[in-house]
Amino acid sequence: MTSVPESMPFRWDLITPDQLGSLLDATAKPDLWFLNDLVACTGKVLARSRNGDLFFVGRSLDSMFDLLGGVFTGRAGVQRLYRLPLSFQRPGIGSGRRWQRRPLTPAEVAQGRRFLETVGLTPYALARRDRPAVLVDVVYEGETFTELFTLIRDWIKQEREPWPVIRRKLAFVGVTIRRKTSPNTERWQQRAAWTRTLPASAVANVSLDPGVWSYFGDHQVKLTRSLRPDRWTAEAEGPGRDERTRQALVEAAALVAYGRSPAGRQAVARAIGRDPALSQPWLRTLVTSLTIG
Known part of the structure; x- marks a missing residue:
């Protein structure tokens, strides 16, 4: 594991928040109006994570x-959590139907690989993982997942690590907009040909x-x-301390505190319990751990 690239944006550690100091002083109580929906979605993401480690893209x-x-x-024996705050947004080339994002430059590809290395997603590490690496993100058309998969897959080919092994270690969970469903509803992965190179269970939606x-x-x-590609190699900026950032920090800290509380853990456990995947032994063990912990 290498040191964090200098361009990786700073984010406070809210689990051991010694860095916060007086930042939360004189801030308003956050309105967690979205909490019930977040808890329900979180339970489903866990249920469909195949007992893997979660990488939030x-x-x-x-x-x-x-x-x-x-x-x-x-809590021992549960999924490990990682942040991979990469964005692939960049200017396009062409126009109309020929419009497409410009290719990543060699320097951006190299830096992108350094970010992946930071969280243990090198081809070598993926081939030797005990648990799946589950990439999680909001999804509209799946462009970010497509770009990230391509970055990883090209690296695997170059390093000549065994794709038949790694394809069983990668999974993607997309958080999509809830819409009315019908037999004709098309999901993002149906338009992304690369998803068919993975096992069917490796791509899920919530x-x-x-x-x-x-x-x-x-x-x-x-x-x-x-963290767009044009900023991947730029020197990282320090943390913001303006009023909007401080209030966002209060919201984030409140979510951590809720998750640590018995009520929060039990709420997540109930959300997991509503998913059909509860038949899996590892998931029942997790629910029991959260319920009694």
């Missing part, structure tokens, strides 16, 4: 990361209320800057 699901950080505090999805994906104030 980008920043959109920072609230789920914070909630689970509290839920899993001090739906979320449209308003909550939009809040997390589009409107929520984040504690880190966006």
Whole structure:
């Protein structure tokens, strides 16, 4: 494991929040209006995680990361949580139907691999994992997952690590906008050909209320800057300390505290228990641990 690249955005450690000092002083109590939807979605993500370690891509699901950080505090034998705050947004080339994002430069590919190495997603490490690596993100059309998969897959080919082994160690869980379903509903993975190179169970979706999805994906104030490819090699900026960031910090800290509480753990356990995957022994063990812990 290498040191964190200098361009990785700073984010406070809210599990052992010694860094916060007086940042939370004189701040308003957060309105966790989305909490019930977040808990329900979190339970489903856990249920469909195949007992893997969770890697939260980008920043959109920072609230789920914070909630689970509290839920899993001090608990052995549960999923490990990682943040991979990469964005692949960048200017396109062409126009109309020929429009596409410009390719990543060799320097960006190299830096992207360094970010992956930081969280243990090298080809070598993936081939030797005991548990699946489960990448989680909000999904609209699946472009971020496609770019991330391509970055990993090309690296695997270059390193000549065994793809038949690694394909069983990778999984993707997309948090999608809840819509009315019908037999003709097309899901993002049906348009992404790469998903067919993985086992069918390796790609799953969890739906979320449209308003909550939009809040997390589009409107929520984040504690880190966006890490687009043009910023991957830039020197990291320090933490923000403006009023909006401080209030976002209060919200994040409240989610961690709720996750650590007996009420929060039991709420997540109940959300897991509503999923058909509860028939799996590892998931029943997790629910029991959260219920009695």
